[in-house]
Amino acid sequence: MPYVWLDVERDEEGARLRDLAGARPEDLPLVLVPDGETLRAPTPVAVATALGLRTRAERDLYDLCIVGGGPAGLAAAVYAASEGLSTVIVEHDAPGGQAGQSAAIENYLGFPRGLSGSDLAQRAIAQARRFGAEMVLARDVVALEARGLARAVRLDGAEDIEARSVVLATGVSYRRLGAPGLDTLVGRGVQYGSNAGQAAACAGDEVYVVGAANSAGQAVLNLARYAERVTLVVRGESLEAGMSQYLVERIRADPRIRVLCTTEVVGADGDGHLERLTLSDRHTGASTEVDAAWLFVYIGATPRTDWLGADIVRDEHGFVVTGHDLVTGPHARGWTLARPPFALETSLPGVFAAGDVRSDSMKRVASAVGEGSMSVYFVHRYLATI
Ligand SMILES: Cc1cc2nc3c(=O)[nH]c(=O)nc-3n(C[C@H](O)[C@H](O)[C@H](O)COP(=O)(O)OP(=O)(O)OC[C@H]3O[C@@H](n4cnc5c(N)ncnc54)[C@H](O)[C@@H]3O)c2cc1C
CATH class of the missing domain: 3.50.50.60 (FAD/NAD(P)-binding domain)
Incomplete structure (x- = not known):
C-alpha cells in the first residue's frame, strides 16, 4: 500500500492536517484514507479494514x-x-x-x-x-x-x-534489551528489528545500533546513508566474530560509522522520544551518557x-x-x-x-x-x- 508518512513535529503539512482533524496527542497516529474517515490511533485491523484489505477468511x-x-x-x-x-x-x-x-x-x-x-x-x-x-x-x-x-x-x-x-x-x-527506560520508548526512537524504510526518518540525527550479526551490519550501513552519525554498539571484543567480512569492511570504510566494542546499553531516557542513552564499558565498568535520537536493536x-x-x-x-x-x-x-x-x-x-x-x-x-x-x-x- 503506497503511503506518505508525515511527522507532525517536523513537517508543516503534518501539523496542518493534524490541526484540520482537531487531533489531540492521544489521537496520533492519524491515518487519512482517501475517501474514508480519519482514523485516530487505530489498531492494525482497523487500518487494514479501512484500506479494504481482507481481515476474515471467506470459506469454511x-x-x-x-x-x-x-x-x-x-x-x-x-x-x-x-x-x-x-x-x-x-x-x-x-x-x-x-x-x-x-x-x-x-x-x-x-x-x-x-x-x-x-x-x-x-x-x-x-x-x-x-x-x-x-x-x-x-x-x-x-x-x-x-x-x-x-x-x-x-x-x-x-x-x-x-x-x-x-x-x-x-x-x-x-529479543528485547533489558535496560531500564527502554521499554517505554519502544516505537518512540527505540526500534526492534525495524523496517528499512524508517532509515529516512533519521535524517541528520545521532543514531545508535546494538548488535553484532549481519542484520545489525546491514542496518548500520543503511542508516548511515541518512543519519548524521551511526554508532554500532557491540558487547564482544570485535565485529569479525559474528559478521560477514564484506559487511565489516564496508562499515570500517564508512566515515559516518563508528564501532564501540565491549560496550553495552544500560539505560535510556527521553521525554516522549528517545533523547539519551547510557553506555557502559564492559571492561572498566565506566558509564557514559550520550545524546541519541534513535536506537535500533538487533540482538538475536x-x-x-x-x-x-x-x-x-x-x-x-x-x-x-x-x-x-x-x-x-x-x-x-x-x-x-x-x-x-x-x-x-x-x-x-x-x-x-x-x-x-x-x-x-x-x-x-x-x-x-x-x-x-x-x-x-x-x-x-x-x-x-x-
Ligand atoms: C534486517 C534483516 C536483514 C536480513 N537480511 C538477510 C539477507 O540479506 N539474506 C538472507 O538470506 N536473510 C536475511 N535475513 C533473514 C531472513 O529475513 C529470514 O531468514 C527470513 O525472513 C525467514 O522467513 P520466514 O518466512 O521463515 O519467517 P519471517 O520472515 O520471520 O516471517 C514470519 C511471519 O509470520 C508472522 N507471524 C508470526 N506469528 C504469527 C501468528 N501467530 N499469527 C499470524 N502471523 C504470524 C510474522 O508477522 C511474519 O510476517 C534478514 C533478517 C532481518 C531481520
Whole structure:
C-alpha cells in the first residue's frame, strides 16, 4: 500500500492536517484514507479494514492454511495455490516478514546486485494473489487444534479457520534489551528489528545500533546513508566474530560509522522520544551518557511458538521439531502414526513447519523460500493419505 508518512513535529503539512482533524496527542497516529474517515490511533485491523484489505477468511474449509506471511509462508502460498489447493495465509502484521525489513538482500539467488526485502515481498504477494491464494491480514493466530481430520486455526477475537492441512511459517521475533527506560520508548526512537524504510526518518540525527550479526551490519550501513552519525554498539571484543567480512569492511570504510566494542546499553531516557542513552564499558565498568535520537536493536531472535499446544513438539529454544528429528535424536517424541513423518511434518500429522520457525533451519531468505515451496509437496502427499 503506497503511503506518505508525515511527522507532525517536523513537517508543516503534518501539523496542518493534524490541526484540520482537531487531533489531540492521544489521537496520533492519524491515518487519512482517501475517501474514508480519519482514523485516530487505530489498531492494525482497523487500518487494514479501512484500506479494504481482507481481515476474515471467506470459506469454511481450506485445503491449506498457512500461518505467517514471510518468505516461507508466501512461497508455500504460491506453490499451493498454483497447484490448485484452496489456500489461505493468515498474517498478523503485513506480509513480508523479517525479509520485508531488509534494505538489501544480497545473497538471494538470481539478484547479483541484491534486492530490497520489500521489493521481494511485494512481488511474492502479487504472485500468490495471482494464483488465487487468500490473505487474511492484521490477524494473529493464537491456537491450533485437531478436529478429526480437520486442523482448526484460532484467530484473535475467537474466530476459527479450518483446513485439511497447515503450514506453520511464523518465523522469529527480536529479543528485547533489558535496560531500564527502554521499554517505554519502544516505537518512540527505540526500534526492534525495524523496517528499512524508517532509515529516512533519521535524517541528520545521532543514531545508535546494538548488535553484532549481519542484520545489525546491514542496518548500520543503511542508516548511515541518512543519519548524521551511526554508532554500532557491540558487547564482544570485535565485529569479525559474528559478521560477514564484506559487511565489516564496508562499515570500517564508512566515515559516518563508528564501532564501540565491549560496550553495552544500560539505560535510556527521553521525554516522549528517545533523547539519551547510557553506555557502559564492559571492561572498566565506566558509564557514559550520550545524546541519541534513535536506537535500533538487533540482538538475536526467538521463535513465536508460545501459542502452540503440547501436540506440537518444540526443541529447548521453542523451535518446531519436524520430520526425521521426531523419531530419532534428542527431540524424538510425540510421533504417533505407524508411517514415518514426512520431511517438514510436525508431531501433529498434517501440520508442517517451514522457514526460521523450524528447528535446525538455516535462517535465510532462500532456505525459507525453499522450505515453504517444499512443504507443499508434502502437503499433497499427506492429503493423499487421508
Ligand atoms: C534486517 C534483516 C536483514 C536480513 N537480511 C538477510 C539477507 O540479506 N539474506 C538472507 O538470506 N536473510 C536475511 N535475513 C533473514 C531472513 O529475513 C529470514 O531468514 C527470513 O525472513 C525467514 O522467513 P520466514 O518466512 O521463515 O519467517 P519471517 O520472515 O520471520 O516471517 C514470519 C511471519 O509470520 C508472522 N507471524 C508470526 N506469528 C504469527 C501468528 N501467530 N499469527 C499470524 N502471523 C504470524 C510474522 O508477522 C511474519 O510476517 C534478514 C533478517 C532481518 C531481520
